[in-house]
Amino acid sequence: MISRRIGAAAAVTALLFASACGGGYDAAGSANATTKVSVTTFGCEIWNTWAISKGVYVKHRLDVELVRSGGGSAAVAAVLSGAADFGYVNGYTAINAYNTGFPIQMVSGANVNALPPAKPAQGVFVGKDSPITSPADLAGKKIAVNEINGINQIVTASWLKANGVEPESVSFVALPFAEQIPAVLSGRVDAAQLGYSLLGNNNDGVRSLADPFASSNKVYIATYVAAKSFVAKGDAAKRFHEAMTETAQQLNDPANKDESFRLLSECQKVPAETLAAQPQNAIEAAVDLAALDRMAQQMVDLKMMQKKPDLEPFVTDFARS
Amino acid sequence: MSDVRVSHPVKADVPAPSPSGVPTAARRRGPTPDWAYGLAGIATMFVVWELVVRTGAVSADSLPYPAATMRRAGELLVDATFLTEVAQTLWAWLLAMLAASAVGIPLGLTLGYFSAFYRPSSSVVHAGRSIPSSAFLPIAILLFGLGTQMKVSLAIYAIFWPILLNAMYGVRDTEPLMLATGRSMGWGRTRLLTRVVLPSAAPSIATGLRVASSTALIVVLSAELLGATSGVGTVITTYQQAQRPDFVYAGILLVGLLGMALYYGFNLVERLVVPWGQAQRESGR
Amino acid sequence: MSDHGAKRSSLAASAQAMGRGVQSLWLLAALLVVWEIAARLAGSLFVPPVSQIFVAFVDTWLSGSPSSLFLSDQFRVDVLPSLARLGLGYGAAAAIGISAGILIGVWRPAGAFFNPLIRLGMSVPVTALLPIAIVLFGITSGMNVFLIALGCLWPILINTYDGVRGLDRTVVTAARSMRLTRRRYFLQVLLPGASPAIFVGMRISIGIALVLMVISELYAATAGLGFYIVSQQRLFRFPELWAAIVLLALLGILFNAIFAVVERVLLRWHRNVRPEGAEGH
Numbered sequence: 001m002i003s004r005r006i007g008a009a010a011a012v013t014a015l016l017f018a019s020a021c022g023g024g025y026d027a028a029g030s031a032n033a034t035t036k037v038s039v040t041t042f043g044c045e046i047w048n049t050w051a052i053s054k055g056v057y058v059k060h061r062l063d064v065e066l067v068r069s070g071g072g073s074a075a076v077a078a079v080l081s082g083a084a085d086f087g088y089v090n091g092y093t094a095i096n097a098y099n100t101g102f103p104i105q106m107v108s109g110a111n112v113n114a115l116p117p118a119k120p121a122q123g124v125f126v127g128k129d130s131p132i133t134s135p136a137d138l139a140g141k142k143i144a145v146n147e148i149n150g151i152n153q154i155v156t157a158s159w160l161k162a163n164g165v166e167p168e169s170v171s172f173v174a175l176p177f178a179e180q181i182p183a184v185l186s187g188r189v190d191a192a193q194l195g196y197s198l199l200g201n202n203n204d205g206v207r208s209l210a211d212p213f214a215s216s217n218k219v220y221i222a223t224y225v226a227a228k229s230f231v232a233k234g235d236a237a238k239r240f241h242e243a244m245t246e247t248a249q250q251l252n253d254p255a256n257k258d259e260s261f262r263l264l265s266e267c268q269k270v271p272a273e274t275l276a277a278q279p280q281n282a283i284e285a286a287v288d289l290a291a292l293d294r295m296a297q298q299m300v301d302l303k304m305m306q307k308k309p310d311l312e313p314f315v316t317d318f319a320r321s
Numbered sequence: 322m323s324d325v326r327v328s329h330p331v332k333a334d335v336p337a338p339s340p341s342g343v344p345t346a347a348r349r350r351g352p353t354p355d356w357a358y359g360l361a362g363i364a365t366m367f368v369v370w371e372l373v374v375r376t377g378a379v380s381a382d383s384l385p386y387p388a389a390t391m392r393r394a395g396e397l398l399v400d401a402t403f404l405t406e407v408a409q410t411l412w413a414w415l416l417a418m419l420a421a422s423a424v425g426i427p428l429g430l431t432l433g434y435f436s437a438f439y440r441p442s443s444s445v446v447h448a449g450r451s452i453p454s455s456a457f458l459p460i461a462i463l464l465f466g467l468g469t470q471m472k473v474s475l476a477i478y479a480i481f482w483p484i485l486l487n488a489m490y491g492v493r494d495t496e497p498l499m500l501a502t503g504r505s506m507g508w509g510r511t512r513l514l515t516r517v518v519l520p521s522a523a524p525s526i527a528t529g530l531r532v533a534s535s536t537a538l539i540v541v542l543s544a545e546l547l548g549a550t551s552g553v554g555t556v557i558t559t560y561q562q563a564q565r566p567d568f569v570y571a572g573i574l575l576v577g578l579l580g581m582a583l584y585y586g587f588n589l590v591e592r593l594v595v596p597w598g599q600a601q602r603e604s605g606r
Numbered sequence: 607m608s609d610h611g612a613k614r615s616s617l618a619a620s621a622q623a624m625g626r627g628v629q630s631l632w633l634l635a636a637l638l639v640v641w642e643i644a645a646r647l648a649g650s651l652f653v654p655p656v657s658q659i660f661v662a663f664v665d666t667w668l669s670g671s672p673s674s675l676f677l678s679d680q681f682r683v684d685v686l687p688s689l690a691r692l693g694l695g696y697g698a699a700a701a702i703g704i705s706a707g708i709l710i711g712v713w714r715p716a717g718a719f720f721n722p723l724i725r726l727g728m729s730v731p732v733t734a735l736l737p738i739a740i741v742l743f744g745i746t747s748g749m750n751v752f753l754i755a756l757g758c759l760w761p762i763l764i765n766t767y768d769g770v771r772g773l774d775r776t777v778v779t780a781a782r783s784m785r786l787t788r789r790r791y792f793l794q795v796l797l798p799g800a801s802p803a804i805f806v807g808m809r810i811s812i813g814i815a816l817v818l819m820v821i822s823e824l825y826a827a828t829a830g831l832g833f834y835i836v837s838q839q840r841l842f843r844f845p846e847l848w849a850a851i852v853l854l855a856l857l858g859i860l861f862n863a864i865f866a867v868v869e870r871v872l873l874r875w876h877r878n879v880r881p882e883g884a885e886g887h
Contacts, residue, residue, distance in 0.1 A: 040467070043562050067467045068555055073459040073839055077652065083466030093840075100842040101651055142745065148833065149840035171828045173745050174836070178564050179737050182382050188744045200382075200564040269563045304841055358718030366723055379741045441633030444859050448634060451858025453817040455824075456835065456851055460652055482813070532810070539731045546733075557734075566737075573734045580729020581722070 037062055037085040037236055040069040040078055044267035045088070045222070046260055047110055047283060051247040053263055060243040062236065072147075076102055079227045086240060090151040091220030095296050099309040103228040106292075106315045108241040110248075111222035112284045113213035119279040123208030124156060125199070126191045127184055135163035135209065141190035144175040144183055149304065155219060156193045158298045159212035167302060181206060197278040216298065218291040221281055231316055238318045244285035251283050286321030385567040393571035402556070403572075407579070409551040413469050413541045414583075417476035418534060425481050426526055429488025434518065439493065446489075450482035454540055472544040472552065479540040480533035487529025491522030520597070527591045534587050538580050654845045662845035663852055680834075685853070688819050688831040691747050695754025696815045703759050704804055707766025708796070717767065724764065732757045733821055745826045753822040758811035762804070769803025770796060805869050812861050816854060 041048060048066060051057045057064045069078050075087035076097045086107065089097070094106055114121040124143070126132045132141070138160065145152040157167035175183055180192035181202045193212060196203075213219050224240070231237045250256055257276070265272035292311050299305040370387045373379050385393075397403045432442045454475045465471040495518050503513045545554020553576055560568035638656050645655040667685070669678040710717040732753050743749040773796065781795045823832025831850060838847040 043559060068558075069462070069467050070458075073652075073842060074462050076842075077459045077462040078467055081463045081466060083462060083468075083471075096840075096842050100844075102842075142828075147840060148837045173828055174825050175740070175745075176561065176737075176825065178561055178566075179383070179740060182380065183740065183745070186380075186741070186744075188740065198564075269559065269565065353715065355718035355721075358715050359722045362719040362721070362723050365719075379738060383737045383741050438633070440630040443862075444630050445634050445637060447813075447858045447862040448855035449858075450813045451816040451854050451861075452851055453820045455821065456847075459839070463650070463652055483810075535729055538729065542731055543733060573730055577726045577730040581725045584725055584729065 036065065037240065038065045038067050038083070039086045039224070040075050040084045040088045041066045042068070042071065042088060044264060045110070046264050046280075047244065047247045047251065049263045049267050050251055050260055051243055054247075054250065056247050056250070057243050060239040060246075062239055062243060072150075073097075076104060076225070079104060079225060079230070082227070082230075085230055085236070086224040086226050088222060089225055091223050091292060091295050092151050092154050092299060094220075094223050094225050095292065095309070095311070095314075096299065096305065097225070098311075098314045099296075099305055104225045105228050105231050105237075105313075106223055106287055106319060107226045107231060107237040108224045108244045108319050109220055109222075109284050109287045110224065110244060111220070111281045112291075113211070113216075113219045113221060114279060114282045115214065115218060118282065120208070120211030120214060121197065121279040121281045122155075122193070122195050122211050122213045124159070124191050124193050124210060124212055125181065125184060125206040125208050127187070128205055128207055130190070132190060132209070135160055135165050138191060138209075139165050139169045142171050142173055142188075144180040144189040144192035144194075145172050146174065146177055146180075146194070148172060148174045150174075151219075151221065152193045154298060154302060154304070155212045155216055157302050159210070159215045161301065162215045195278075195281065197275070197280060199278070217294060218288060219295060220287070220291065223287070237316065241285060241316075241319050248283040248285045285319075287315050287319045288321045289315055383566065385570055389567045390570045390574060393567045394575055397556075397568070397571055397575060403553075406551060406553050406556050407575075409469070410538075410541055410545065410553045411579075413472045413476065413552065414534075414537050416469070416473045417480060417537045417541065418530070420473065421477045421480045421484050421533065421537075422530060425484035425529075426488045429485040429526075430492055430518070430522065432485070433489035433492030433522070434514075439489065442489070443486075446482055446486055449478075450486075454479040455543060458544070469551070472541050475544045476537045476540040480537045483532045483536065484526075484529045487525045487532075488522060491525030491529075492518055494525065495521045523595045524597070527595050531584070531587045531591065534583050535580050538576070538583060542576060651842075652844055654848060658845050659848040659852060663849040666846055666849050667853060684829055684831055684834045687747065687829050688823065691750040691822075691830070692754060692815050692819045694747075695751040695818070696758055696811065698751065698755040699758035699762055699811060699815075700808060702755070703762030703807065704766050707763045707804070707807075708770055708800070710763075711767045711770025711800070712796070717771075724760065727756075728760045728764075732818060736822075736825055740826055745828075749826055750819070750822040750830070754815050754818045757818040758815050761810040761814065762807040765803045765807025765810075766800060769800030772803065773799045802873060805873065809862075809865055809869070812865060813858065816858055816861070820854065 039048065048064070052064060052066075067078070067084050069075055069084065069087075071089050072093050075084070075089045075093075078084040079087040080102060087104075088110075091109075094104070098104055098106075124135075124138075132138060143156060145156065147153070153172045156172070157170075160167050160170065173189055175189070175192070177194055177198045178200070180189070180194055181199060183189045184192050185202065185205050191209070196208075199206065213221075224244075226237050251260055258272075261272040261275045264270075264275055268275070289311060292315065293308070296305065296308045296311065300308050367387045370384075374381050374384055374386050432438045457475060457478060461471045461474050465474050499517050499521070500513065503517045508516065541552065542554045545552035546558055553572060557569055557572040560572065642656040645653050667678055667681045668676045670676050670681070674682075710720050735753070735756070739749045739752050743752055777795060777799060781791055786795065819830075820832035820835060823830035824836050827833045831854065835847060835850045838844075838850065
């Protein structure tokens, strides 16, 4: 009888142990962060490729290690757990996470949409012979985006709204980028919102209705967030921002275009000529608070957020433009 | 009756009952070996695949031609980076299998043995196994970061349940008659456990591990597709982003073959370690 | 039996049923208490305490009017389509898996022909086939049904195959010597003999079906529980996200309970038949 009780107790303990592992974790960054930092990545970001191969990070005394991670909550979890020091997220996700109460701060911008007079890098694509010619024609239609409630959906919905189309009247469908254009061409969706650089070899099969990002003015497509405690601990975040600023300057120099495409081509396994032919998003390391504020307002308008948070404490001083 | 058992290898000497009860013509003429049929099956798959793409039922943009895929698979097989990533995936798989069995088997034996725990723990198990492990991705990252540990933890979550469940069912299925016999012979608890309960639960445990082995591979791979630092999944994602479906499907095909190899390997080990499992199952209990 | 007696026995029965409910759920309840305490201590936004999840659960799924069984509009919009897909996919997998499993089980060349293909199919993550599913079915529920069916197919197919191949040899020999007609052999020997294994496959597939129901809705869906889970995750609404996960877990318990009852009813018949067949030599 006694041994049976012991067995039972052991079983309970084992179960408790198995289930209680979900405890909390200290959110502090790693101790040797003064030089070695880890940055989450989706794949091949041109600024990372450039800064690493041209020694920009090293110049700012940063030993950058890239770690692959999805965006959104995965990247936020990564910086909060110390698994990464800088998390790659889009501006909307960053604001949303901050608004939810996660102790993070924005330390740098990276990618913004290409604003006129530059060629638009983004589009709402329909088939070449599609009867859809204006935003109004999209009412009641299916639009492919990369993620539900992600940046592409927010921007497209805001664009529709600005053109008098109720966003609720269209249905957004999540599809991997690679599947979007085939889905448009086969008529499975009516339109898709993605960047020109993701069209693959389908440039001739589709046309763009407009650059939806342009109606939002400036949108931060890529930013970096860090745990608040990490920012407070030293100047690594500041140096990261400075490295990004310098990288942006070099990348925006037309003389460096060919070289940047060559580097990117190696990483992405896409020919450099193809890359050069595609309009690219702009690089901007400084964070424009007014632009962020407009982005927050868009989410409130789309009922994704209750009310606009105070973004002042969110963006670090050194990162502001 | 074990709950989770997927299959056991076909033994060539088991007579296939033909519905009429009469041996089929093919058998009388002298049997064609199984592997020949298997090869024919694989060949047919490639033909159908080719036809599907050639007729345009599925465009070559979405599904590449089999020949192209095989060529890319060949290229990947001699690509050192790819092989390193395969090793990373396999390493995560192995860790998950070891950790999940180390906890799942003893716990399952315990829970199955004490009837007071059996029913309450089954409801926990059924609740747990209905939740896709990918739902825990953010939490896994929070706890384990972005490296191998995270992948392994998700895979452990997914395979913990079948392993646990099979161990539980294995113990529950112990022939009461055998237990009674053991008791009447004055065997103590330890002796009953090692002589009766464990041997009779072993086949079921083995089945759980076999199911877990393919699930673990799939989950590790999915975690790598969703976000991880290393592994075959990250290679596939890179090619996906570069819009190279030929490489993507070559990778998937190789992963499928890897799963097949693990499966047959497991079968072999199982037959060596638990030879009585086969007989037990074939007696159609 | 008097009316009074009947009432008392039904009372006793419900008390017994309640006792059984308590017996099977106390561990789950205890784990939830541990969760509540751990979550409060840790204070992580990612894992809210159970009480907070419970509130979100009621708000999201059970805020409807009594006439709609308290089920909310959200439940109708997201859960019902998912359940329909689940039912169709699972049903298709069962129909195809059982018939194909029997076919390749009784006809050895077919078994040898398909065996490697089945092993390969099992080892490929179903999600990797999403692009093909989209091409074949478009952005419709058919795509989700296809993925669910495909994932559930393998365990049912293989277990049926095993069940048929593993038929007791003595029974098969006896049936042969009795020169049963094909029809009688199928209905009275093969199907009953293989049914425990078939049930095992169907049972595993329930869990797989629920998981795939969610996974298949991560992409190319406009509604569904999986769709709801991603959209909440994107918006960092963790209590709502967990409420959806809790709903999934409850569905898992419910389906397994239903299945256990069905299996008991069907296999009781089987168990009565079987010992005669198995031991009558």
